[in-house]
Amino acid sequence: MNGKLCAVGVGPGEPELLTLKAVKALNEAQVIAVPKGYAEKESVALLIISPFIQGKKILELVFPMTDDKEVLTNSWQEAAEKISSLLKKGENVVFATLGDPSLYSTFNYLKATLEQYDTEDFIVEIIPGINSFSAAASLLQEPLVEGSENMAVVSTPQNTSRLKEIIELFDTVVLLKVHRYFEQVLDCLKELGLENNGYYVSRCGSSKEFFSQDLETLAGEKLDYLSMLIIKK
Template identity: 40%
Template sequence: MMTRKGKLYGVGVGPGEPELLTLKAARILQEVAVVFFPRGDKGEQSLALQIVRPLLHPDQELREVTFPMTTSRRALEGAWREVAQTVTAVLDAGRDAAFITMGDSTLYSTFFYLKRALREARPDLEVETVPGIPSFSAAAALLSRPLACGREGLAVVPATRGRAFLRQVLATFENVVILKAGPVLEEMRNLLAEAGRLEEAAYVCRCGMPGQLLEENLAAAGELPGDYFSLILVGNFSRSKF
């Protein structure tokens, strides 16, 4: 007898504000039997789970996925293969599942590590990606400034990418988003000052979460929290009056 296999959804839950989920994400999260949520092995709470929890009902199963905070490709791939096995067992039992990630599922999310491991082991299983509001869109909206206009370009770069690349990007793009800027905020300030663009920079920390902080003028700001959930927006923020 052929039994129906379950389907896996990779769901972006947006940057923090629960109302910034899409209608589609909300519907899927209420329909699936199992919700997988990621947690690093440093023990912090799952923010993604906190965002969606009010939507869920008691008969849904919540399952934590722990992955090592390491840059070792071998350790990571092994961990994701294990998660893929767990997900496979759920789908083979005919149950649909969602894997939730912060922000947009297509941008810097762990979902695609799972998807790759799943695809390698079981290419027959159905997987759907559900986009979410990226943190930088929500941050720009909070500041009520455009990310980009007209013929302008927009560059999105993690602060961890390295100084040489960031320098080049700051020299060529009207608008630049530097992700995860908090932990290296002083280095980023120096880099922006060097590029002559500190006056155009805004800082948004914990966008849409408890402890949210907006600093429209990074040049004039004093001490700032160096949170991981933080970004610097450079560009339209100061050049034009919006």
């Protein structure tokens, strides 16, 4: 019988923010697959789950941090082949993913690749996790939305008119992957008179956790990939 593939959301950074269900799945897995952006760097997901996986077989999968579709497709294909051969041997595989698996997770590309290229039916389970912006809101002790307010969670757009449109439409806007376009975002906030309405949060839930409302001091800095901006009007 084929093994089961289980995507486990491991939360934003603190091992204590894993769910009981996530820990149970890690205990029951024969192999734990973890994503990383660079071969030479450590996997943040692996770091988070390390207290719970003593003696487990670890499969590190590199998904390069690039927009190059061909490079990405190759990495999904390579990962899908490795996971497929484990599942066919009857091994249960957990894929540990940061935050929640439904929010910008590589897991979904991996699952689609498996479904596309492998004729075998595998059982897949998805275990939700605490996402990064919920953890950030707890850190800030700020509600994200109240009453009839509405919110958008987006991958920071490069296009500033699109960004302005989103900020104007919603009461709260969460900009993930903000590190790439932070200066443009700051200029846009200034134009809208909202430069004091943003909370920058990086590495929340880890020992390197940081937040600031003084966005101007961050301009020109090399910002962390694991960072976001929460804009509240």
